[in-house]
Amino acid sequence: xxxxxxxxxxxxxxxxxxxxxxxxxxxxxxxxxxxxxxxxxxxxxxxxxxxxxxxxxxxxxxxxxxxxxxxxxxxxxxxxxxxxxxxxxxxxxxxxxxxxxxxxxxxxxxxxxxxxxxxxxxxxxxxxxxxxxxxxxxxxxxxxxxxxxxxxxxxxxxxxxxxxxxxxxxxxxxxxxxxxxxxxxxxxxxxxxxxxxxxxxxxxxxxxxxxxxxxxxxxxxxxxxxxxxxxxxxxxxxxxxxxxxxxxxxxxxxxxxxxxxxxxxxxx
Numbered sequence: 648x649x650x651x652x653x654x655x656x657x658x659x660x661x662x663x664x665x666x667x668x669x670x671x672x673x674x675x676x677x678x679x680x681x682x683x684x685x686x687x688x689x690x691x692x693x694x695x696x697x698x699x700x701x702x703x704x705x706x707x708x709x710x711x712x713x714x715x716x717x718x719x720x721x722x723x724x725x726x727x728x729x730x731x732x733x734x735x736x737x738x739x740x741x742x743x744x745x746x747x748x749x750x751x752x753x754x755x756x757x758x759x760x761x762x763x764x765x766x767x768x769x770x771x772x773x774x775x776x777x778x779x780x781x782x783x784x785x786x787x788x789x790x791x792x793x794x795x796x797x798x799x800x801x802x803x804x805x806x807x808x809x810x811x812x813x814x815x816x817x818x819x820x821x822x823x824x825x826x827x828x829x830x831x832x833x834x835x836x837x838x839x840x841x842x843x844x845x846x847x848x849x850x851x852x853x854x855x856x857x858x859x860x861x862x863x864x865x866x867x868x869x870x871x872x873x874x875x876x877x878x879x880x881x882x883x884x885x886x887x888x889x890x891x892x893x894x895x896x897x898x899x900x901x902x903x904x905x906x907x908x909x910x911x912x913x914x915x
Contacts, residue, residue, distance in 0.1 A: 772909060774813055783885040848865070862880075886899075
């Protein structure tokens, strides 16, 4: 228990306070980077393992300390492997001029003590559902991504900027087979079509159903990495699907699609 006593009676100065404060800021920024994505669970898991390691070492549990110590010693490499996509996106973002223009340092120091409330993403659901039903009838392939809490700026920048009002006719024109914008995904943000021909990550699941094509793979991939909603229209069958949290809900009618969109656009 000598090590524990040393921790309890260790001197604490201004430099230590600054050190803790800076670490807290770094952790806060890191949390915001992965918040709303599937990586948040990994982030929390790694944090809990490190906290457990500190307590185990304090109580001198040598066997557990030795096992976790090996893991902690290679922690940087583990983080680089597990969060390679997030790190790449972050480095690309801070290397661009947008980072300096959009960064709001006041958010780093802002503490939110208000209780969580349910908010609703604004979307003209009728126009989206009408477009999907029309494209389904003509077997026009489509992939529509709806932004929720996770910022899709990185994926928006991979496509062609549009910034158009959301309408069924506009969506149908984009995905018309002879349109130069039909290949790729359309991203909708704040009830506007912000980009088309966007490139999305595809899922790496080994057991992914063979009857689904690349649009569905991309729909699962983007919803595994973000909290966005993905609507797919199959070019082969005309079937409409909604994907969120990596799960595909297939064979949707227009009314069923509208119901699911209304339900999933309410976020905590």
